[in-house]
Amino acid sequence: MSKMIPLHFEESCLIIKGQSCYNRGMKRELMDILVCPVCKGELQLTVAEENQEEIVSGSLYCDQCRVNYPIADAIPNLLPPDQRD
Numbered sequence: 001m002s003k004m005i006p007l008h009f010e011e012s013c014l015i016i017k018g019q020s021c022y023n024r025g026m027k028r029e030l031m032d033i034l035v036c037p038v039c040k041g042e043l044q045l046t047v048a049e050e051n052q053e054e055i056v057s058g059s060l061y062c063d064q065c066r067v068n069y070p071i072a073d074a075i076p077n078l079l080p081p082d083q084r085d
């Protein structure tokens with residue numbers, strides 16, 4: 001299975017692998033499909049705060065790139081570090 005460009009992030013919609021659209025919110029199920037935007041590797045989830053539906057805050061960590069992708073307000077910021085403001 002080839003992994004495509006993992007996602008780009010729009011206001012209220014997370015597009016993953018160019019095929020799925022999710023309403024905003026970092027759900028645990030997303031861990032099955034979220035990959036590192038740089039190396040397409042697996043991400044490690046660290047939960048700081050979680051409610052019944054979503055992971056409210058925490059981080060996603062790529063071991064290969066040694067990059068941390070923050071989750072804030074239940075939105076994962078999966079922009080590569082050099083594309084963040």
Ligand SMILES: [Zn+2]
Pocket residue numbers: 036037038039040041062063064065066
């Ligand atoms: Zn990576």
